[in-house]
Amino acid sequence: MAEPAVRRIRQSHEGPRNPESDNGFNLHAPASGLDGPIQMNTPNEGNERGEEVSENERYDAIIVGAGVIGSAIAFELAKKGWRTLNVDKLPASGYGSTSNSCAIVRAHYSTFDGVAMAYEGFSYWKDWSTYLDSEDERGHALYMQSGTVLFMLEGGHHEKVLPLFDQVGVPYEVLTNEELRERYPFYEHGTHGEPCRPEDDRFWAEPEGELVGALFTPDSGYVSDPQLASHNLQRAAEAKGGEFRFNTEVADVRRADGRVAGITLSDGTEVDAPVVVNVAGPHSFVINKMAGVYDSMNIKTKALRHEVHHVPSPAGIDFEADGLHSSDSDLAIYVRPESGNNILIGSEDPACDPQVWVDDPDDYDTVVSDEQWNAQVLRLARRMPELGVPSEKKGIVDLYDVSDDWIPIYDRTDLDGFYVAIGSSGNQFKNAPVAAYCMAELIEAVEGGHDHDAEPLVVTGVHTGLEMDMGFYRRNREINPNSSFSVNG
Numbered sequence: 001m002a003e004p005a006v007r008r009i010r011q012s013h014e015g016p017r018n019p020e021s022d023n024g025f026n027l028h029a030p031a032s033g034l035d036g037p038i039q040m041n042t043p044n045e046g047n048e049r050g051e052e053v054s055e056n057e058r059y060d061a062i063i064v065g066a067g068v069i070g071s072a073i074a075f076e077l078a079k080k081g082w083r084t085l086n087v088d089k090l091p092a093s094g095y096g097s098t099s100n101s102c103a104i105v106r107a108h109y110s111t112f113d114g115v116a117m118a119y120e121g122f123s124y125w126k127d128w129s130t131y132l133d134s135e136d137e138r139g140h141a142l143y144m145q146s147g148t149v150l151f152m153l154e155g156g157h158h159e160k161v162l163p164l165f166d167q168v169g170v171p172y173e174v175l176t177n178e179e180l181r182e183r184y185p186f187y188e189h190g191t192h193g194e195p196c197r198p199e200d201d202r203f204w205a206e207p208e209g210e211l212v213g214a215l216f217t218p219d220s221g222y223v224s225d226p227q228l229a230s231h232n233l234q235r236a237a238e239a240k241g242g243e244f245r246f247n248t249e250v251a252d253v254r255r256a257d258g259r260v261a262g263i264t265l266s267d268g269t270e271v272d273a274p275v276v277v278n279v280a281g282p283h284s285f286v287i288n289k290m291a292g293v294y295d296s297m298n299i300k301t302k303a304l305r306h307e308v309h310h311v312p313s314p315a316g317i318d319f320e321a322d323g324l325h326s327s328d329s330d331l332a333i334y335v336r337p338e339s340g341n342n343i344l345i346g347s348e349d350p351a352c353d354p355q356v357w358v359d360d361p362d363d364y365d366t367v368v369s370d371e372q373w374n375a376q377v378l379r380l381a382r383r384m385p386e387l388g389v390p391s392e393k394k395g396i397v398d399l400y401d402v403s404d405d406w407i408p409i410y411d412r413t414d415l416d417g418f419y420v421a422i423g424s425s426g427n428q429f430k431n432a433p434v435a436a437y438c439m440a441e442l443i444e445a446v447e448g449g450h451d452h453d454a455e456p457l458v459v460t461g462v463h464t465g466l467e468m469d470m471g472f473y474r475r476n477r478e479i480n481p482n483s484s485f486s487v488n489g
């Protein structure tokens with residue numbers, strides 16, 4: 001097989017590479033503002049070339065959004081010595097879609113690259129406090145390493161996943177139904193054919209067959225509090241000099257001389273930076289339109305409404321202690337333990353469920369619907385016959401930022417200096433730290449002159465040594481036919 005056209009660039013931990021910049025900014029000038037106030041240019045003082053410089057505040061990089069991925073990118077850039085500013089219109093970090101994330105950490109993606117990045121990502125969560133290297137007055141989020149079972153059925157997702165686990169080196173066990181029963185006696189093993197809705201008579205039919213066992217991954221689990229994880233990253237970035245501004249809305253992305261020049265806030269304030277990163281979650285398409293790059297991207301993003309429900313564990317079962325993250329493609333749901341001995345139920349987006357695409361991410365129905373509550377809770381009741389169906393609906397509604405193939409876009413854009421970490425498609429919370437590491441490598445390489453479009457960057461994982469081909473996430477890829485086209489990525 002031909003070698004992919006990639007240039008291998010390895011991370012040095014010795015500090016910034018200080019590439020010579022020809023864009024008028026010294027990106028890696030020892031960040032004089034790191035321990036002190038923001039460096040303001042004196043109005044019309046001029047630079048050493050005698051040119052007038054802007055009166056605006058200036059940073060090395062502005063990050064639009066302070067969710068878990070935006071905050072992690074700030075941390076990774078700040079560690080390299082970049083002066084970063086995160087701007088978020090909400091009151092605190094992780095208050096956007098991150099706050100309602102199920103924060104499940106698992107490796108069963110549909111592609112080698114998806115599995116490799118997720119597996120590299122496990123190590124960050126397992127040693128979260130060491131990674132953060134800083135205190136947070138609210139404490140650190142906990143990684144609940146419950147393990148995952150992916151139920152196996154004829155023709156199921158595991159057939160794709162197992163060879164990828166072997167290639168990547170993800171530890172796993174294959175459980176027979178008997179072993180599954182011994183470990184997790186609360187699960188039934190019936191299979192029910194193509195997922196359908198409770199309105200369909202077929203939903204109530206006897207099981208058609210049996211699972212062929214389950215794929216257990218011991219290293220996976222979930223993060224106790226996704227908003228706190230984002231706050232941890234904010235504090236970690238701040239400890240390295242990063243700044244955050246909340247209740248502040250980006251109204252425009254400005255360009256000058258053919259590259260990005262900075263942002264304009266909704267109150268008219270301009271802030272300059274030679275690098276702007278769009279990490280706006282479900283608002284990513286809005287920011288891309290502001291920057292004028294939306295049309296030039298082959299892969300687009302859009303916002304999808306998603307419901308997650310919480311039900312009490314059946315009597316006599318301590319699912320919070322004994323349960324685990326379970327992925328059930330037979331019934332098109334995933335579950336994990338939720339605090340208060342509840343079970344959290346999410347959907348794997350089966351074709352029979354209506355997809356609610358949202359044109360305005362600031363205006364959508366945030367009330368749990370009777371129809372989806374019934375569908376998801378009754379689906380779980382098929383797997384867990386002891387489950388009661390409470391009359392009171394409990395859950396959350398939020399938005400996925402879905403790309404055309406449910407694989408994220410971690411890339412530069414056609415506008416020099418404008419980068420995107422978007423299209424997280426309901427499955428990138430887990431990858432926030434590793435994706436941020438890769439984004440920081442990519443930004444540094446491209447700003448240093450590397451032609452990522454011609455020679456996609458390969459980033460070596462610091463924990464596993466796995467090579468992550470950033471070309472996989474490029475904006476101008478063709479839709480990836482290997483994707484599950486669902487939250488499984």
Ligand SMILES: Cc1cc2nc3c(=O)[nH]c(=O)nc-3n(C[C@H](O)[C@H](O)[C@H](O)COP(=O)(O)OP(=O)(O)OC[C@H]3O[C@@H](n4cnc5c(N)ncnc54)[C@H](O)[C@@H]3O)c2cc1C
Nearest residue numbers: 065067069089096097098101102103104250281424429430
């Ligand atoms: C219901 C749900 C369940 C999920 N479950 C999982 C899971 O189990 N595992 C997993 O790995 N992933 C999961 N995900 C996906 C994961 O949560 C997201 O990929 C991740 O949180 C995205 O982080 P982010 O920083 O990119 O975006 P966000 O957290 O959405 O942050 C974007 C920020 O940008 C800000 N912003 C937008 N526009 C502007 C503007 N004009 N000016 C200023 N600020 C702006 C917003 O206020 C927001 O705070 C789930 C997502 C949802 C919605």
